[in-house]
Amino acid sequence: MSPRPGFVVDVDRSTPPTLFWRGERFTLERLPEGSRVIYAPEPLDPLKDPAAAIRSALINPVGDQEPLPTQLHAGMKLTIAFDDISLPLPPMERPDIRQLVIEQVLDMAADAGVDDVELIVALALHRRMTEAELRHALGDRIYDAFAPNGLLTQHDAEDPAALVHLGQTDQGEDVEINRRAAESDLLVYVNINLVAMDGGHKSVATGLASYRSLRHHHNPVTMQHSRSFMDQHRSELHSSNWRMGRLIADSGVNVFQIESTLNNDTFPPAFAFLQKREWEWGVRDRLGFMTASKTLERTPSRYARQIFHSVRSPHRMASVQAGEVEAVHKLTTDNIWAQQGVAVEGQTDILTMGLPYVGPYNVNSILNPILVACLGLGYFFNLYRGKPLVREGGVVIMTHPTPWEFNPVHHPSYIDFFEQVLTETTDPIEVADRFEESFALDPWYIHLYRTGHAYHGVHPFYMWYWCAHALQHLGAVIIVGGDEAAVHRLGFRAASALSDALEMASDMVGPSPSLTHLHAPPIMMADVR
Amino acid sequence: MKALVLERNLPRFAASRVASLLGSGRGAGVGPLELLDVAPPEPPGEDWDHLQPLLSGICGSDLATLDGRSSRYFEDMVSFPFVPGHEVVGVLDGGGVDHSGQVLEPGTRAVIEPVLGCAPRHIRPPCPYCAGGHTGLCGNVAFGDVAPGLQTGYCSDTGGGWSTAGLVAHHSQVHRVPDSFSDEDAVMVEPTACAVHAVLAADIEAGAVVAVIGAGTLGLATVAALHHLVQYASPGTVMVGAKHSHQRQLAESLGADAAVAPEQLARAVRRRSGSLVLAGRLTDGADVVFDCVGSSDSLAASLAMVRPRGRVVVVGMPGRVSIDLAPLWHRELTLVGSYTYGVEPPLESSLPGRTFERAIGLVADAGLGSLVSATYPIERYEEAIVHAGSAGRRGAVKVAFDLRNRKGGSR
Numbered sequence: 038m039s040p041r042p043g044f045v046v047d048v049d050r051s052t053p054p055t056l057f058w059r060g061e062r063f064t065l066e067r068l069p070e071g072s073r074v075i076y077a078p079e080p081l082d083p084l085k086d087p088a089a090a091i092r093s094a095l096i097n098p099v100g101d102q103e104p105l106p107t108q109l110h111a112g113m114k115l116t117i118a119f120d121d122i123s124l125p126l127p128p129m130e131r132p133d134i135r136q137l138v139i140e141q142v143l144d145m146a147a148d149a150g151v152d153d154v155e156l157i158v159a160l161a162l163h164r165r166m167t168e169a170e171l172r173h174a175l176g177d178r179i180y181d182a183f184a185p186n187g188l189l190t191q192h193d194a195e196d197p198a199a200l201v202h203l204g205q206t207d208q209g210e211d212v213e214i215n216r217r218a219a220e221s222d223l224l225v226y227v228n229i230n231l232v233a234m235d236g237g238h239k240s241v242a243t244g245l246a247s248y249r250s251l252r253h254h255h256n257p258v259t260m261q262h263s264r265s266f267m268d269q270h271r272s273e274l275h276s277s278n279w280r281m282g283r284l285i286a287d288s289g290v291n292v293f294q295i296e297s298t299l300n301n302d303t304f305p306p307a308f309a310f311l312q313k314r315e316w317e318w319g320v321r322d323r324l325g326f327m328t329a330s331k332t333l334e335r336t337p338s339r340y341a342r343q344i345f346h347s348v349r350s351p352h353r354m355a356s357v358q359a360g361e362v363e364a365v366h367k368l369t370t371d372n373i374w375a376q377q378g379v380a381v382e383g384q385t386d387i388l389t390m391g392l393p394y395v396g397p398y399n400v401n402s403i404l405n406p407i408l409v410a411c412l413g414l415g416y417f418f419n420l421y422r423g424k425p426l427v428r429e430g431g432v433v434i435m436t437h438p439t440p441w442e443f444n445p446v447h448h449p450s451y452i453d454f455f456e457q458v459l460t461e462t463t464d465p466i467e468v469a470d471r472f473e474e475s476f477a478l479d480p481w482y483i484h485l486y487r488t489g490h491a492y493h494g495v496h497p498f499y500m501w502y503w504c505a506h507a508l509q510h511l512g513a514v515i516i517v518g519g520d521e522a523a524v525h526r527l528g529f530r531a532a533s534a535l536s537d538a539l540e541m542a543s544d545m546v547g548p549s550p551s552l553t554h555l556h557a558p559p560i561m562m563a564d565v566r
Numbered sequence: 567m568k569a570l571v572l573e574r575n576l577p578r579f580a581a582s583r584v585a586s587l588l589g590s591g592r593g594a595g596v597g598p599l600e601l602l603d604v605a606p607p608e609p610p611g612e613d614w615d616h617l618q619p620l621l622s623g624i625c626g627s628d629l630a631t632l633d634g635r636s637s638r639y640f641e642d643m644v645s646f647p648f649v650p651g652h653e654v655v656g657v658l659d660g661g662g663v664d665h666s667g668q669v670l671e672p673g674t675r676a677v678i679e680p681v682l683g684c685a686p687r688h689i690r691p692p693c694p695y696c697a698g699g700h701t702g703l704c705g706n707v708a709f710g711d712v713a714p715g716l717q718t719g720y721c722s723d724t725g726g727g728w729s730t731a732g733l734v735a736h737h738s739q740v741h742r743v744p745d746s747f748s749d750e751d752a753v754m755v756e757p758t759a760c761a762v763h764a765v766l767a768a769d770i771e772a773g774a775v776v777a778v779i780g781a782g783t784l785g786l787a788t789v790a791a792l793h794h795l796v797q798y799a800s801p802g803t804v805m806v807g808a809k810h811s812h813q814r815q816l817a818e819s820l821g822a823d824a825a826v827a828p829e830q831l832a833r834a835v836r837r838r839s840g841s842l843v844l845a846g847r848l849t850d851g852a853d854v855v856f857d858c859v860g861s862s863d864s865l866a867a868s869l870a871m872v873r874p875r876g877r878v879v880v881v882g883m884p885g886r887v888s889i890d891l892a893p894l895w896h897r898e899l900t901l902v903g904s905y906t907y908g909v910e911p912p913l914e915s916s917l918p919g920r921t922f923e924r925a926i927g928l929v930a931d932a933g934l935g936s937l938v939s940a941t942y943p944i945e946r947y948e949e950a951i952v953h954a955g956s957a958g959r960r961g962a963v964k965v966a967f968d969l970r971n972r973k974g975g976s977r
Contacts (some may be wrong), residue, residue, distance in 0.1 A: 454835075457833075479840065481836065481841065481843060561669065
C-alpha cells in the first residue's frame, strides 16, 4: 500500500484530542469544533539500495557536471564539505547519510589515485562538532583515517588565513568562503536536505562563508522579504545565496553537489504514536503515549532532555541526486515536496503549534528561549508556500515550557543577547542596528567559537532575524506553559493553558476565530492556496 | 521618654544571631535591644548641643550589630549601653552652633556628622587626620572626654537617633538642613555622604567603566553620586548589579546606564569592556568596582570583574570574609575601603569642602529623599527592624523611625 499523503482534518465532536508537543513532554488537547489539524504525509518508501543509488547519482550527475569518477585524478586537490550537526533532526540512526555518501566519494578518489583529500565540516557560524558527533556522522573508518592527520577540519569563519574573498555580487554582496574549498580542483558538497530551505547554493555560500559574507543575507530585512524561506523562488535569503553561488562558480570553484532527502519516519517504535493520527491510535499507541507522558511528567527536565537527545531517528534516504548545484537542487526540492507537501485551503486566524525539544541549533543541548522563538516563528511559521498558514494580524499559539535556561558552552552569546539586548528592544531591525556588530566582533565569543563548542557571537541575532517575517506578520504570539518571565522577555504573551490562550487571542481575532493546528513533527510543508 | 537601648548582653546577642538566621533583623525581639524609659543625655561640654530627632534611619551597620554579625574589630570602639541611630535629622531645640561656627536659632533643623573624632573628644592637638578634616580616619575614637564610640549611635555618652529623649551633638558634627529639604531628604544625607566619599576618592577617569554591586541605600546613593559628581565631568558607563526589580528601576532612574541581576553583572561588564574570560575572571573588566554589600561573595565578584590595576572600593561594611586574594596579587589590583566622610577634593572651581555639604547638594539634585520607603514609631521597633532587614525583598530602600512630635511623650 502506498503511503498516504498529508491530510487536513476538520475537528468535530467525534475527533479525539490532539497531541501537542511541549518540549520534552506532550499533552492531548481538545481543539474547538471546526478547527483544522494538518497532518504530515506518511513516510515515503525509502530507497531500497541507498549505496547503489548514491553510486548511480555520482556516475550520472544532473546538469552541467561530469560524472564524479571522470573528475578525479592523481595530483589533484579534492575537498569534501558536509553538513554539520544541525542536520538531520533528530540525528539519524547509524549509518548516517554523510557516511554513506562520503565513503563512496572516497572510494572513487582512492581508485583514481587522489591523495590530497580533506574533509571540512560546513559549520558557517555554528558550533564545532565533538568527536563523538563526527564519528556518528562519518563513521569510525573515515574519522580515524582523516582526523588524526589533520585532514578533517571544521570550517573556521574567523580565521583570515583560511578564508578567501572571491569578489562581490552585482548587488555588492561580499563572497568570502573557505580557502581550501575555493582553491581545490574539486569541491564535493554532501548535503542532508531536511527541509526545502537546505541545500542549493546555500550549501557553499552559507556553510563555508564568513560573517563578512553572511551578513548580506542573514539580516532582518532579507528575512522579512523571504516569504517563506522554505520557498526558494520567493525567498530573498535564497536569491542572495544564488547570486553568491553563481559568483563562486564563475570564480572557477568547481562544486559537485550531492543532495539527499529523507523520508518522514522520524521517531523510533517506542514513540510511534508521535507520527500517527490520533483517531488511528491502537492499543499499543495509547499505552505508549500513557507510559511516555506519565514517565516524562515525573522526570526532571534535564533527564527528560537526555532521554530525548539520545533518540536516533529511523528516517531513511528517500532520494539522492548529484551534479551541478541548481539542477540538483531542483530535483531535491521536488523530492522534499513529495514527502512533506500538504495542500491547505486558505489561511487561519489562529495557528497553534506544539514545539518539540529539538531544533537545528540545540542538538545535545538546551532549547533556550531564543531558540524556542526561532523554532516556532522561524521554522514552523515558515513551513509554507504561497501564503502563511495564519493570516496577517493573526495569532500564533505555541506550547513549550520555554525555560529560562541556556547551555553556557554552546550558547554563551545567547545569554548576553537575552539579558542585554531583548531588555532594550525586540524589534529585529533595531536589534541589528544597535547591537549586532558588537556581538559579532566580540573577541570572547570569537575565541569560544574557534576553540570551544560555542555558536558564534552573532548567532542569536540570526535566530531573532529568523523570526522577523512572523513578527512583522502576526498580531500576537502566545506561549502556553512557558516560563512567564522568559516569555515576556521575548515580547510574547504567556498563558497557562490552551483555553486561556484562545481567550487571550480573541482580543486580536474576535470571539469565533478559525483555528489550525500544525501537527508537527514529522515535518510538513503547507501549500496554502 | 523612650529610647531603644542596646546592652552588652552576650546571651541576648547569641539569641539574636540565631534568630537572624531566619532573616536579617529577626533577632530584634530576642536580642540585646530594649525599649526603655531614659533621660536626655548630658552634654559632655559647653560645645555640645541637644538635638531632638525627627527621623532616624536604620542602617546596614545597625542591622549587622543587631544580628550579631558585626566584626569583633569594633568591640573596643563602642561603649555600652548605647542608643543606636547615626542617620539622624533633628531639631536643635535650644539652638546651637554648626560645624562652621555659625550660631543656629532654637528650632533649627540639623543633621549630624556622627563620627566622634578629636574635636568632640576635646583632644588637643587633634590627630593629623582630624587636623586635615579626615575625621573618619581618627584613631582616638576610644579616648578623650567622651566614652568610646566611633560614632554617635555607638557611644554611651551621646545618645542616638532611636530615641524620643534626643541626643547630644558636638558643634563640629552639626550641619544645618536647607529649608527646602523635607525630613526624608535630610535623613538621607548621612548615607549619601558615605557614597559621595567613596566615589570622590575613587579617581574615576573619563570613559571609565564602573560597576556597582548592590542597590540598597548605599548602592543607590553611590549610583547617584557617580551620575551627578563624576558622569557630568567624565562620562563613562555605570553598571549596577541589583537583586530586586525595584532596585534596578531606581538605579536606572538615578543614572545607571544598565542595572541587571547580580549574576548578570559580570557578563554585562565583560560585554562593555570587550574582555575575555580566564579562570572565571575577566581579562579586562571594570576600571572601578564599588562593593556596596561587603560580603565574601560580593568581594570575590568584585575581584573577578575589575580590570588589571583596577580599583575595588569597599563601601558596604564587611565583616570576617573569606576570599582568594591571588587575583589581587596577580593582577595588581587596588582594594580600598571607604569609611564615612571628611573633606573632599575641590570640584572644578570650588574649594575643598566637607563631604556632608556635597551630600546635601546631591540629595537635592538626585531627589534621594524619595528612597525613604517606610517609617515606624519606635514602639514598633521589632517590625521596623524586620522591615529594614528585608527591605529589598519587600520593595523598600530606607526604613526609618519617625520621632516627630514625640518630645517627652510616648505613644
